[in-house]
Amino acid sequence: MKLKGTELDYQGAVSVESTPAGAKPWRIPYEQQELFLPKSLLRQTEVPAGVRITFKSDSRTAVLHVEGSDVERTIDCVVDGKLHQSVDMTPNQEVCRFDNLPENSSRVELFLPQKKGPLIVRELELDHGASYSHIEDNRLRWISYGSSITQCEEASGPSRTWPALVANHFDWHSTNLGYSGNCHLEMMVARMIRELPADLISICAGINIMGVSSMSERTFQAALIGFVQVVREKHPHTPIILQSPIFAEKESRETHPNKVDLTLQIMRTIVRETVEVMQGQGDNNLYYLDGLEVFGEEWKDSFPDKLHPDAEGYVNMSKQMIQLIEQLGLGTQLKPTAVI
Known part of the structure; x- marks a missing residue:
């Protein structure tokens, strides 16, 4: 199962921009970015600190495809509130793979990097035949x-x-x-x-x-x-x-x-x-x-x-x-x- 970056839920983002390369989460309303000055502030609003891709699935693997970057980045996979796996991505690495997810349908959160520039998500790949659903987050x-x-x-x-x-x-x-x-x-x-x-x-x-x-x-x-x-x-x-x-x-x-x-x-x-x-x-x-x-x-x-x-x-x-x-x-x- 493959889901486009623009089809995913980004909790913790203020807005999500649809770009030719994929989905880009922002921590401001990206349509108003020219108003968020100075440029040093604007650059930090592109960093997806605290932003996570959330979904419910029984897939045993989750593979996130992102646009390459010239910096090291870390993405965490949290399952039902507990850290399951952390992946350190090398410069220009475009694929982040999480294995051995629980067999039962679980709440999965992929925490995006909290530093070093923006992140553009191309797609999320789950096991063939796996379940997938959005999560309505009604927490405080x-x-x-x-x-x-x-x-x-x-x-x-x-x-x-x-x-x-x-x-x-x-x-x-x-x-x-x-x-x-x-x-x-x-x-x-x-x-x-x-x-x-x-x-x-x-x-x-x-x-x-x-x-x-x-x-x-x-x-x-x-x-x-x-x-x-x-x-x-x-x-x-x-x-x-x-x-x-x-x-x-x-x-x-x-x-x-x-x-x-x-x-x-x-x-x-x-x-x-x-x-x-x-x-x-x-x-x-x-x-x-x-x-x-x-x-x-x-x-x-x-x-x-x-x-x-x-x-x-x-x-x-x-x-x-x-x-x-x-x-x-x-x-x-x-x-x-x-x-x-």
Whole structure:
């Protein structure tokens, strides 16, 4: 059985472009790509982080045909919520094969690469005579917006990023909007999140803004408020977690001011105060999460470049997030609010 890339379901994608070569998942509405500036942001929206091809089948094999690339890529096969097989693809490799799938009809998710450029899917090949059906995903929906630390390029595979692990733990549908180097509270991203169905939204802001001095103390808090308020236009009651940056030793960012006199310590205070201000205005579904509680200095050995957690670090970060989300009352207690 062969299915064209354009016939498949891509969960976690915002849109899917039909190209002459096959299906290309995007993490923005691709028809509006010229509005998602700068180009550095646009390039990251092509990376299918958190996107998975989902289906139900009793096929013992699944062979994914993709357009070749000049970079190494990893695709994970998750069966009924458990990692079944991970395939590391060499540059220019176009075929990814998964074997020994369960005999009984199972929920299969093929997690696409979370790094290094776009992916175009040509076709999916299953055993002759095997069953195949689409899966209607009615689970609670979580959107996570952030930087490379949400995209998780250093994770050992695309199903082992911290957002994927957290979503798997709570059995949530996940949309990963981590844009490496490009989390700067762009209004087009806020407008996009506003239009997406969500039962929980998390926003981790600050590390990219600090790194390139794209906002000052004068503009950062106003941008945070504006971003949340735009999302609130169609998510008036959806829980939103506003998280400050995790620990970072690189360039002494914790205490050494950048070009506009911001440090990570100052930014955490601004994020916390922003949440307090908006709570004071009646937003009772806005929650603050201190990045140092998520991954603080005690985990510094997990930062090989003093900025990004390594593969094991992201696994540990997922465990921290699960505990903190539960403490906020937003884990197993989360209620549906998606109405879009």
